[in-house]
Amino acid sequence: MPTESTNPADPTRSAALEATELTVQYPHAPEPALDSVTLVVPRGTFYAVLGPNGSGKSTLLRALLGMVPHAGGRAHVFGRLVSDWDRRALAREAGVVTQSESMAFPITVRDLVAMGRYPYLGALQSETLADREAISEAMRLCDLESLEQRFLSTLSGGEIQRTRVARALAQEPNVLMLDEPTASLDVRHEMEILELLRASADRGMTIFLITHHLDLAARFADRMLLLDRGKVAAEGRPRDVLQEETLQHVYGWPISVSDDPATGVPRMTPLSTALQPAPERAADSS
Amino acid sequence: MRWSFNCFLLATLLGCDVFPGQQLPARPEQPEPSSGYPFRVVDAAGAQHTFDSAPQRIVSLVPSATEALLGMARGDRLVGRTEFDRMPELIGLPSVGGGLQPNLEILVSLDLDLVIRFAGDSDLASAERMTDLGIPHFAVQPDGIEDVLTIIRDLGRITDASDAADSMLREIRDALDDVARRVDGLPEPRVVYLLGGDPPWVAGPGTYIDELIGIAGGTNVFDDLGTLYAPVSMEALLDRDLDLILLSDGLTPPSPLAHVASATLPASVEIPGPGLGEAARDIARLIHPGAFDPSPR
Amino acid sequence: MKPLSWAALLGLAVILVFLLSIRLGSVGLTTGEVFAALRGEGDLNIQRIIVDLRAPRAAMAILVGGGLSLAGAVFQALLRNPLAEPYILGISGGAATGAVLAIAMGLTASLSWALPAAAFAGALLAIVLVLRVAATADNRVDVRVLLLAGVVVGAFFAACISFVLSISDARTVRSAVLWMMGSLAGSDWTTVVMVTLYTLPAAIALVGLARPLNLLAIGEETAGYLGANVERVKRVAYVLASLLTAAGVAATGVIGFVGLIVPHGVRLLVGSDYRVLLPLSFLAGAVFLTLADVVARTVMSPAEVPIGVITAFVGVPLFLLLLRRSMGARHGAGIES
Numbered sequence: 001m002p003t004e005s006t007n008p009a010d011p012t013r014s015a016a017l018e019a020t021e022l023t024v025q026y027p028h029a030p031e032p033a034l035d036s037v038t039l040v041v042p043r044g045t046f047y048a049v050l051g052p053n054g055s056g057k058s059t060l061l062r063a064l065l066g067m068v069p070h071a072g073g074r075a076h077v078f079g080r081l082v083s084d085w086d087r088r089a090l091a092r093e094a095g096v097v098t099q100s101e102s103m104a105f106p107i108t109v110r111d112l113v114a115m116g117r118y119p120y121l122g123a124l125q126s127e128t129l130a131d132r133e134a135i136s137e138a139m140r141l142c143d144l145e146s147l148e149q150r151f152l153s154t155l156s157g158g159e160i161q162r163t164r165v166a167r168a169l170a171q172e173p174n175v176l177m178l179d180e181p182t183a184s185l186d187v188r189h190e191m192e193i194l195e196l197l198r199a200s201a202d203r204g205m206t207i208f209l210i211t212h213h214l215d216l217a218a219r220f221a222d223r224m225l226l227l228d229r230g231k232v233a234a235e236g237r238p239r240d241v242l243q244e245e246t247l248q249h250v251y252g253w254p255i256s257v258s259d260d261p262a263t264g265v266p267r268m269t270p271l272s273t274a275l276q277p278a279p280e281r282a283a284d285s286s
Numbered sequence: 287m288r289w290s291f292n293c294f295l296l297a298t299l300l301g302c303d304v305f306p307g308q309q310l311p312a313r314p315e316q317p318e319p320s321s322g323y324p325f326r327v328v329d330a331a332g333a334q335h336t337f338d339s340a341p342q343r344i345v346s347l348v349p350s351a352t353e354a355l356l357g358m359a360r361g362d363r364l365v366g367r368t369e370f371d372r373m374p375e376l377i378g379l380p381s382v383g384g385g386l387q388p389n390l391e392i393l394v395s396l397d398l399d400l401v402i403r404f405a406g407d408s409d410l411a412s413a414e415r416m417t418d419l420g421i422p423h424f425a426v427q428p429d430g431i432e433d434v435l436t437i438i439r440d441l442g443r444i445t446d447a448s449d450a451a452d453s454m455l456r457e458i459r460d461a462l463d464d465v466a467r468r469v470d471g472l473p474e475p476r477v478v479y480l481l482g483g484d485p486p487w488v489a490g491p492g493t494y495i496d497e498l499i500g501i502a503g504g505t506n507v508f509d510d511l512g513t514l515y516a517p518v519s520m521e522a523l524l525d526r527d528l529d530l531i532l533l534s535d536g537l538t539p540p541s542p543l544a545h546v547a548s549a550t551l552p553a554s555v556e557i558p559g560p561g562l563g564e565a566a567r568d569i570a571r572l573i574h575p576g577a578f579d580p581s582p583r
Numbered sequence: 584m585k586p587l588s589w590a591a592l593l594g595l596a597v598i599l600v601f602l603l604s605i606r607l608g609s610v611g612l613t614t615g616e617v618f619a620a621l622r623g624e625g626d627l628n629i630q631r632i633i634v635d636l637r638a639p640r641a642a643m644a645i646l647v648g649g650g651l652s653l654a655g656a657v658f659q660a661l662l663r664n665p666l667a668e669p670y671i672l673g674i675s676g677g678a679a680t681g682a683v684l685a686i687a688m689g690l691t692a693s694l695s696w697a698l699p700a701a702a703f704a705g706a707l708l709a710i711v712l713v714l715r716v717a718a719t720a721d722n723r724v725d726v727r728v729l730l731l732a733g734v735v736v737g738a739f740f741a742a743c744i745s746f747v748l749s750i751s752d753a754r755t756v757r758s759a760v761l762w763m764m765g766s767l768a769g770s771d772w773t774t775v776v777m778v779t780l781y782t783l784p785a786a787i788a789l790v791g792l793a794r795p796l797n798l799l800a801i802g803e804e805t806a807g808y809l810g811a812n813v814e815r816v817k818r819v820a821y822v823l824a825s826l827l828t829a830a831g832v833a834a835t836g837v838i839g840f841v842g843l844i845v846p847h848g849v850r851l852l853v854g855s856d857y858r859v860l861l862p863l864s865f866l867a868g869a870v871f872l873t874l875a876d877v878v879a880r881t882v883m884s885p886a887e888v889p890i891g892v893i894t895a896f897v898g899v900p901l902f903l904l905l906l907r908r909s910m911g912a913r914h915g916a917g918i919e920s
Contacts (some may be wrong), residue, residue, distance in 0.1 A: 089810075102802065419631050
């Protein structure tokens with residue numbers, strides 16, 4: 001039973017995101033993309049969603065925000081049914097960084113981040129002081145101040161990604177949802193974004209992160225969801241979700257789990273299935 | 287929805303035959319023309335006109351009318367010309383552009399008493415604009431021989447040149463009668479008149495060309511054309527079993543028809559006007575050379 | 584230069600170009616004569632030339648030039664393609680088919696408003712057809728299908744036109760071809776008023792959509808997450824921009840290049856923010872077409888060069904120039920991965 005408060009409009013008492021038996025079926029697909037998924041993302045949680053390709057992670061994000069039709073079940077955002085939310089009001093609560101975007105026209109960093117203020121501005125209204133402050137703060141958090149007037153096409157992949165995260169932050173959301181934001185980033189940029197997300201979570205923002213980096217998810221997330229072909233395979237704390245048998249079953253690959261001495265969190269090591277494992281490696285694995 | 291549109295289009299096409307384009311309303315009965323002024327006349331578009339005096343400043347957008355006016359010594363009334371009027375009498379006059387879409391600014395600035403234009407035109411809007419701008423306009427349609435004769439007669443009355451017009455008309459009628467007499471009883475060769483283009487355009491029933499061919503003792507093989515002028519396929523030309531091809535000035539016969547006798551007509555035939563009689567003779571000489579043999583009988 | 588400065592500059596340019604357009608023409612007039620005519624004095628014929636011929640024509644150039652440019656900018660946002668222009672979705676084909684049918688069936692000989700009415704009806708038909716084809720099962724508008732549908736519908740109408748012309752007589756063909764080349768010659772005050780009734784409300788409504796159109800440039804999914812009602816915006820933008828185009832084409836025929844070059848040129852000068860791009864495109868388009876019309880009327884007087892020829896002759900080199908500049912400026916450091 002999801003933790004709905006008795007007063008659904010009371011924002012202080014409900015979970016950030018909830019799914020109850022959520023099912024999504026794409027037309028012409030043989031199987032449902034999501035099959036009776038139930039989850040609760042409490043406020044202020046860093047919540048990671050993992051699973052193999054095609055397991056329904058992106059669909060889950062879309063379904064939670066009502067962007068795809070539900071074939072069954074319900075989704076709530078801050079206690080209110082997602083279909084009851086006005087689009088702009090929802091955009092003031094939930095900021096989303098999708099997997100990829102392509103710009104139709106050239107745009108500067110500052111202008112792209114400024115689009116995050118759309119839910120707050122009327123048709124021809126100009127930016128207010130509050131808007132400018134939100135934009136500046138978002139750019140500062142993502143270390144974009146020196147790139148403010150640069151055109152996006154002149155930036156590196158990591159810089160573009162930081163700009164998109166900054167746009168979502170400029171929405172001043174209470175829940176930030178990201179779909180594989182670090183996919184093409186090098187280790188430094190990846191860590192910077194994850195530490196930024198972690199710091200935001202510590203300050204009370206709810207983070208919903210879809211990723212396929214098991215290790216980093218284990219390190220940064222408070223809770224995790226493991227999806228397998230549209231169904232929930234495991235849910236809970238990282239240590240509880242990241243069990244060897246579960247992982248091997250879901251990913252179809254032998255994975256060894258151990259505690260990382262540097263960080264103290266579980267570390268995943270995919271095992272080789274070569275016919276002749278080298279003797280040295282055999283001695284190392286635990 | 288696309289199918290219904292297709293059916294609608296097809297029905298429209300079949301219903302309108304082969305797009306005559308400029309089908310005119312039937313010409314109403316003319317009032318008895320008076321010999322002087324005020325002179326009431328109905329033009330080829332069905333509009334009533336009353337002339338209290340002869341117009342002094344005229345522009346003619348129709349080559350046949352221009353020729354007629356020049357022929358009845360009223361060329362001095364013309365104060366402008368179209369781009370296609372290149373004869374020495376008019377070349378010094380200001381040009382008003384093309385005959386179908388004249389430059390309205392220049393027409394207004396010429397302070398005209400009369401514009402002679404084509405009737406039943408695709409740009410009625412142009413005629414209406416002339417009315418709005420205070421330019422009087424008179425519509426003519428030189429399709430068949432009678433139409434051309436009417437133009438000459440009406441213009442003669444309008445510009446107080448009735449005598450010149452009447453003598454012009456007599457000359458034409460006499461020439462036509464003479465030609466008809468000479469070819470009377472002779473076998474009628476199968477003729478076509480090509481105007482050029484690819485596929486070639488031909489003259490059909492109702493045109494003065496068709497009528498001249500008949501008077502000149504020939505048969506227009508395309509007297510079933512369904513419109514005044516239209517393009518026809520080479521196959522149709524071959525199928526019609528031609529005896530003679532009459533060519534517009536400057537054309538050569540198409541190669542598939544090289545086996546058919548052909549002759550070129552002078553450019554003056556293109557403009558139906560005072561030269562109709564001469565045109566009939568030219569055509570008749572080509573169709574029945576023997577009938578015009580200068581050697582004494 | 585700030586957008587507001589551009590707006591002031593272009594606004595001034597519109598006024599200047601309007602005055603130029605009534606000052607110059609096939610008939611040489613002095614400035615004194617022109618101003619006398621505007622005051623209602625002087626030679627009656629000159630008054631007619633200025634007030635009944637040149638002034639409505641200049642007004643039409645402003646409306647149609649502005650409307651086409653505005654519509655072009657909107658289609659560029661809708662189709663996410665800087666090469667989109669108002670005729671890409673078959674509107675010109677539909678309008679031309681209506682016009683050609685009206686000419687060929689002789690309707691224009693009996694009803695002077697038959698031609699613009701038929702052209703408008705044809706344009707509406709194209710708009711509806713394309714929208715129906717592009718609407719998916721759950722009533723969303725897929726813009727990729729929209730583009731394809733528009734191109735296909737346009738090709739179909741082009742075939743209709745060819746067929747009708749092939750069986751029509753010479754005068755019909757000439758009138759039809761001249762119409763399709765576009766001309767401001769037939770502009771009178773009645774038509775100007777009617778085009779204004781379409782253009783101004785549609786233009787104002789579209790400028791009001793500037794912010795959601797900005798979002799569309801990033802992508803429909805993200806635009807939705809930012810709170811835009813994407814489907815409604817697409818539909819409204821498509822219909823309004825199409826009506827704007829249809830009104831222009833019905834009044835003046837198919838004038839090309841304005842809807843492509845002007846918004847693209849303005850974009851290269853002031854950027855892609857639609858709150859700025861839309862109004863400035865309107866003003867710049869008004870100036871461009873009015874100037875082109877002055878050239879069309881005077882360069883080969885008394886004949887008029889079809890205005891589509893002028894917009895192409897001027898527009899194409901201008902466009903290529905702007906394109907090269909834009910390709911140089913925007914791709915400075917390249918994208919590292």
